[in-house]
Amino acid sequence: MNFILQGFYEAMRLLFTGDSATYEIALRSLEVSAVALAVSLVLGVPAGTAIALAHFPGRRLVVAVINTGMGVPPVVVGLIVALFLWRTGPLGSLGLMYTLQAMIIAQVLIALPIVAGLSLAALQQLDQGFRLQIMALGAGRWRTFLLLIREIRVPLMAAVMAAFGGVISEVGAVLMVGGNIVGQTQVLTTGIVTDVSMGLFASAVALAVVLMILSFTTNYAMTIIQQHGSKSRT
Amino acid sequence: MSGSPILEARDLTVVRGGHTLVKVERFGLEQGEVRVLFGPNGAGKTTLMRALNGLERADGEILFEGRPVRSGGDRLRLRRRTSAVFQQAFLLATTVRGNVESGLRLRGVRGDDLRRRTDAALEMLAIGHLAERRRAGLSGGEAQRVSIARALAVDPAVVFLDEPMASLDPPTRRALLSDLEVIFHRLSTAVLWVTHDTEEALAVADRITFLARGEVVQEGAATDVFNNPATQVVADYLGLDVWLEGHVEDAANGSARFVLDDGTSLICAETAPGPAVACIHPDDVMLFLTRPDSRGTSLRNVLEVTVRQVRAAGRSRLVALDWQEQRIDALLTRAACEELAVAPGQRVFAAIKATAIRVLPRSGGNDDEA
Numbered sequence: 001m002n003f004i005l006q007g008f009y010e011a012m013r014l015l016f017t018g019d020s021a022t023y024e025i026a027l028r029s030l031e032v033s034a035v036a037l038a039v040s041l042v043l044g045v046p047a048g049t050a051i052a053l054a055h056f057p058g059r060r061l062v063v064a065v066i067n068t069g070m071g072v073p074p075v076v077v078g079l080i081v082a083l084f085l086w087r088t089g090p091l092g093s094l095g096l097m098y099t100l101q102a103m104i105i106a107q108v109l110i111a112l113p114i115v116a117g118l119s120l121a122a123l124q125q126l127d128q129g130f131r132l133q134i135m136a137l138g139a140g141r142w143r144t145f146l147l148l149i150r151e152i153r154v155p156l157m158a159a160v161m162a163a164f165g166g167v168i169s170e171v172g173a174v175l176m177v178g179g180n181i182v183g184q185t186q187v188l189t190t191g192i193v194t195d196v197s198m199g200l201f202a203s204a205v206a207l208a209v210v211l212m213i214l215s216f217t218t219n220y221a222m223t224i225i226q227q228h229g230s231k232s233r234t
Numbered sequence: 235m236s237g238s239p240i241l242e243a244r245d246l247t248v249v250r251g252g253h254t255l256v257k258v259e260r261f262g263l264e265q266g267e268v269r270v271l272f273g274p275n276g277a278g279k280t281t282l283m284r285a286l287n288g289l290e291r292a293d294g295e296i297l298f299e300g301r302p303v304r305s306g307g308d309r310l311r312l313r314r315r316t317s318a319v320f321q322q323a324f325l326l327a328t329t330v331r332g333n334v335e336s337g338l339r340l341r342g343v344r345g346d347d348l349r350r351r352t353d354a355a356l357e358m359l360a361i362g363h364l365a366e367r368r369r370a371g372l373s374g375g376e377a378q379r380v381s382i383a384r385a386l387a388v389d390p391a392v393v394f395l396d397e398p399m400a401s402l403d404p405p406t407r408r409a410l411l412s413d414l415e416v417i418f419h420r421l422s423t424a425v426l427w428v429t430h431d432t433e434e435a436l437a438v439a440d441r442i443t444f445l446a447r448g449e450v451v452q453e454g455a456a457t458d459v460f461n462n463p464a465t466q467v468v469a470d471y472l473g474l475d476v477w478l479e480g481h482v483e484d485a486a487n488g489s490a491r492f493v494l495d496d497g498t499s500l501i502c503a504e505t506a507p508g509p510a511v512a513c514i515h516p517d518d519v520m521l522f523l524t525r526p527d528s529r530g531t532s533l534r535n536v537l538e539v540t541v542r543q544v545r546a547a548g549r550s551r552l553v554a555l556d557w558q559e560q561r562i563d564a565l566l567t568r569a570a571c572e573e574l575a576v577a578p579g580q581r582v583f584a585a586i587k588a589t590a591i592r593v594l595p596r597s598g599g600n601d602d603e604a
Binding site for chain 1: 284287289310313314316317318320321322324326327336337340341384388394
């Protein structure tokens with residue numbers, strides 16, 4: 001029991017003395033997840049919108065694939081990315097294995113179906129007449145897209161939070177494709193796994209506390225934005 | 235209301251999922267005209283309106299201000315010169331002012347011009363006091379007024395209205411309808427108004443295009459269409475649902491005899507001899523307790539009938555009458571009904587003018603649509 005308290009005190013010391021290694025790992029986690037989330041939004045929102053509004057053969061299959069993608073275990077995603085990026089894999093020549101880019105790719109593949117799937121669901125719930133009304137106002141495709149996104153911004157923020165929560169807390173995929181290299185590809189989740197395996201509970205608790213603070217702060221900020229959007233949506 | 239149409243369609247067809255929803259040979263909307271697209275549910279009114287507004291792809295030719303509308307760019311240009319109001323208001327997530335401004339902003343209007351035109355549209359629809367209110371704080375009627383103000387603010391060449399009153403309660407609807415009658419007669423904007431409501435159509439329409447099964451079955455001045463339905467499907471829809479089968483003979487000097495299949499006959503306005511069907515609007519049937527003296531009057535037909543049933547029809551009473559083997563309906567005010575003390579089984583006299591008997595050629599074409 002004592003070592004738990006010791007671990008907690010040690011965590012506080014590392015945090016409040018500004019331990020560079022701890023903050024470096026935290027920043028790396030934030031960087032990887034933020035970039036992955038940004039890429040997922042850029043790709044996922046238009047994709048979800050296009051699928052929600054378009055009618056084409058095989059649309060149901062595409063929606064089913066996206067919905068399945070929302071529930072694929074991150075470790076499977078990690079395996080698939082690893083197979084592609086492995087030295088002898090189809091994309092091995094790019095030399096991305098065990099890099100931050102590989103970790104970002106893996107996290108994009110985790111976040112993308114969440115963003116696309118939830119955007120699609122939000123748009124499908126919007127009356128089809130709404131799109132016609134926006135078009136009838138004289139909006140071209142791009143303005144129609146922007147006005148529709150504005151209309152679904154509350155559920156869209158839920159999608160952003162779900163996707164961010166999914167990637168910041170994910171361990172399997174980044175461990176597999178990043179290699180958990182200290183000082184290079186180690187992030188908060190993989191750092192916790194390593195510390196626990198080595199019996200460094202204080203360090204592990206410190207990283208866990210940082211992870212929780214990071215997760216809470218970003219979600220709190222996004223919740224404020226979402227709730228503001230919810231008020232102005234009416 | 236003369237000159238070349240501002241919006242025109244030729245050989246317009248809309249096919250979805252193997253079904254032809256609209257097949258219109260020719261349609262023209264003139265500057266300043268209020269045209270009502272009228273007809274039963276599923277007639278293709280909304281689909282035709284969307285095709286003409288560039289919201290729905292269609293085969294055939296559409297000409298707007300004399301220029302063909304073919305590409306996506308042409309359709310966008312068309313939408314930027316027109317505006318639309320739907321059954322639901324579909325307001326954007328902003329204030330009333332923001333909504334009315336939205337169409338103008340999309341057309342690049344900014345600054346003083348934006349404010350001036352927005353204020354004018356708010357004023358026109360009597361919603362200036364709601365300008366800073368958000369959409370959640372609006373009633374259905376207010377929201378629809380905002381939607382109409384948004385549509386008119388852009389000074390459109392054509393306004394498309396797709397059943398704009400359908401989701402409003404009767405008092406709100408009457409008030410808005412009355413305002414729109416005034417507004418549309420003041421503006422030079424052409425209006426294409428989709429409805430299946432007779433009262434609405436008669437209140438606003440200069441001309442009516444009656445659609446059934448995606449095709450135009452009658453087009454003309456509003457009163458002409460209502461008084462002289464060209465086909466059985468139009469007449470049925472207008473409430474002329476009692477049909478007499480027979481043939482026309484002795485057509486001369488402005489009148490003719492409509493001989494029913496059982497040998498009895500009615501005097502009708504002169505029309506081409508041959509097999510025909512006749513209908514009589516319940517409004518045009520007058521009831522008397524004793525045989526009226528029709529000499530010197532236009533009441534050319536006086537029939538002895540038996541009251542079969544009396545039932546409420548809104549604020550009036552619909553009296554079903556048996557005449558020989560036929561059925562005729564009469565529409566009376568509640569007061570008239572009480573004064574005559576009309577009751578089932580009673581023998582009364584029904585008087586009908588010759589001109590009130592609408593006679594249409596008997597052809598199988600439209601019968602199955604009835």
